[in-house]
Amino acid sequence: MFSPSRDQARQFLFDSWAKYRQAQPLTDLEKIALAVILRHPEYHAMLDAPERYLARDYTPESGETNPFLHLSMHLAIEEQLSINQPHGVVELYRALCQHHGDEHRAQHEMLDCLGEMIWQAQRSGTGPDGQLYLSCMRRKAGLGE
Template sequence: MWSTDRNTMRAVFYDAWRHFKEQTPLTGVEALIVEALVAHPEYQPLFDDGRPSETIDPTAGSGTNPFLHLGLHIAIAEQIATDRPPGVASEWQRLQGLWQDAHRARHAMMECLEETLWEAQSRGIAPDDSAYIERLRALGTGGRKK
């Protein structure tokens, strides 16, 4: 999955969905992709034809890039599994318990991650793990509205 070529990266999403539909074993990252796709049926038709297309505009109509959105789901799942940066897993537990909605909690975390990544990219620096964790801690406390 880790490539600099957009079509190669996108092919992993198509392969994961095809493997799921064919009920063949999934790799670790494929399982994460499928979990995110199952939670987002609005994206499934894009993957139903089974092959990536260079001509597809994934944001047409919705304004959301499903590859980016699904990739953020994967990033959050990996962060939770590894507790990287430290504290992210406990924030996940808190948010999931607070809202009783895992998908909502992931989406809120994804917004914090997007903000942290945007900030780093715009400044040309590495993402600030402390700022990210503080954004997560503010969720559900009145510091941020979700």
């Protein structure tokens, strides 16, 4: 299992963006990252300045969204959708897309659910609860529990 450090994960995003900007070939994973990055133009200037942002901390107290966490969570969702894990996530993603009329908005709803699941797991000291995640997605898609 690949478990990059914070700086390695950030560097991957910086490198994917730089390769795209320099018209260099991208790996398949970099292509997925690039698609996520292109949907977030608000982060492009940051990705152009790795020397300034690689080590920057984003704390809840600062009130700023951590752009690296945001992009990484999108990548996690892309992986979940590619393998339908947890089972049923693809169907619920489609329901969210239909409910909101927009794939990116649907993924942001999923981000909220993913964040909630992670927070609950950290709070309770347990593993992630895929059913909690899917239940949240059902609610956000207007499907009840």
